Amino acid sequence: MNPQPVDNAMTKISSHPDSPSTHRPPKPPWIRVRIPSGKNYERVRDLVRGKKLHTVCAEALCPNLGECWGRGTATFMILGGICTRDCRFCGVKTGKADAPRPDEPEEVADAVFHMDLKHAVITSVTRDDLPDGGAAVFARTVDAIHSKIPGCNVEVLVPDFRGDHQSVATVVRAEPKVFAHNVETVPRLYPQARSQADYLRSLRVLAAARAEVPRIRTKSGIMVGMGESLGEIMDVMTDLRSTGCDILTIGQYLSPTRRHYPVHRYYTPEEFETLRLEGLKLGFRHVESGPLVRSSYHAETHSNWP
Numbered sequence: 260m261n262p263q264p265v266d267n268a269m270t271k272i273s274s275h276p277d278s279p280s281t282h283r284p285p286k287p288p289w290i291r292v293r294i295p296s297g298k299n300y301e302r303v304r305d306l307v308r309g310k311k312l313h314t315v316c317a318e319a320l321c322p323n324l325g326e327c328w329g330r331g332t333a334t335f336m337i338l339g340g341i342c343t344r345d346c347r348f349c350g351v352k353t354g355k356a357d358a359p360r361p362d363e364p365e366e367v368a369d370a371v372f373h374m375d376l377k378h379a380v381i382t383s384v385t386r387d388d389l390p391d392g393g394a395a396v397f398a399r400t401v402d403a404i405h406s407k408i409p410g411c412n413v414e415v416l417v418p419d420f421r422g423d424h425q426s427v428a429t430v431v432r433a434e435p436k437v438f439a440h441n442v443e444t445v446p447r448l449y450p451q452a453r454s455q456a457d458y459l460r461s462l463r464v465l466a467a468a469r470a471e472v473p474r475i476r477t478k479s480g481i482m483v484g485m486g487e488s489l490g491e492i493m494d495v496m497t498d499l500r501s502t503g504c505d506i507l508t509i510g511q512y513l514s515p516t517r518r519h520y521p522v523h524r525y526y527t528p529e530e531f532e533t534l535r536l537e538g539l540k541l542g543f544r545h546v547e548s549g550p551l552v553r554s555s556y557h558a559e560t561h562s563n564w565p
Contacts, residue, residue: 283514289550290511297434299548305425327527334380334416334555335367337400342384342498346453348443348482356388361394368403371411378559379404381435382416392418394426401433412436414478414558422460423506427467431475437506437562438468439478441554442499444512445491452485452520464500476544478506480554483534485512486523492534505544506561508553531560 314539342349360366371379381400386393394417401413414437420426431438446458465477479499483492499507509531514522526534528550535548545561 267415270533282523283517283521287527289528290513294476305335305548317356328336334382335370335400336384337363337367337381338383338386338389338396339386340359343387344385344453344455346443346455347520348452348485348512348514350519352379352385353357356384356386359386359389359393364396364400364403365407367400368407371404372407374422375548376408377411378414378436379408380414380416380558382555385418387421391426391429392420392423394420394429395422397430398433399429401435405434412559412562414439414555414562416478416554417464419461419464422457422463424463424467424471425500427464428471431468431472434472435475436471437476437558438465438480439480439506439554441464441480442465442495443480444482445486447491448485462498462502465499465504470502476505477503478508478554478561480503480508480510482510482512483526484524485520493537496538496543500543504520507538507543507546507548508552508554508556508561509538509546509548511550 284354338359339356340352342351342353343356367379367381381397381404383393383397397415397417401415404411404413413435415430415435416439417430418428419440440461442458442461443456444452449456449458458516461479465479468475469477480496481492496507511526511531512520512522515522531548531552535546538546538548544564547557547561
């Protein structure tokens with residue numbers, strides 16, 4: 260595609276933040292979610308339930324659950340299903356979390372083995388109640404997968420560990436192939452959407468992972484449609500590249516319930532393609548951009564370079 264259509268498409272994305280509104284726009288036809296069904300879906304569902312595991316697919320009400328489980332993939336969520344933070348965009352339950360289960364890393368590895376995964380994605384709720392934020396459990400889970408399924412690539416999607424670089428080091432020293440941490444939205448919207456997080460702290464987490472293990476592949480994700488401007492999106496992309504971030508995901512924000520942060524507008528598939536091309540121009544090795552894209556959507560394809 261030549262540059263001119265990209266430049267023209269960019270003018271279709273607002274350069275100004277959306278005005279606050281109580282009006283909720285109707286979902287467009289390209290926001291469609293497949294009803295979960297099929298033998299693979301049922302096999303993954305039964306495996307997850309049987310081992311009492313958590314997945315971000317179910318806990319965060321991911322719109323791709325049916326597609327991903329139908330393909331035999333899932334993103335495992337360790338450290339329980341209760342988050343210690345209360346971000347207004349997220350559908351995960353919040354409250355007082357239980358103590359980590361000591362056998363959880365091995366159970367996750369066993370599920371990865373039975374699913375015959377070549378690329379396993381491990382994420383977690385935020386555990387501000389734990390001294391290391393759960394970093395040691397991440398490391399044990401990566402080690403358990405490597406031990407049980409040699410050759411399986413592991414991707415971790417971690418919380419910010421309250422900015423503790425030692426926790427970051429604990430995780431990356433276990434040698435996951437991909438270290439991911441999402442900035443989620445533009446810094447201006449943090450007070451409304453994720454008041455307990457810090458944009459600069461998240462950038463430092465990504466930079467710390469790269470500084471600890473220079474060869475590691477780093478990844479982040481943002482949601483659009485929350486009231487951000489094009490300029491703000493481009494600034495976030497530039498900031499992420501300044502940390503050495505290799506992989507970027509861009510997806511449409513979908514409000515889990517009417518009590519959560521509202522959707523301000525829906526981006527078109529053409530606008531997502533424009534953002535993908537702009538990300539590649541900035542130097543990202545891979546940009547996954549689309550209405551239903553989430554951080555682990557098609558994750559096995561994100562880091563396929565030497």
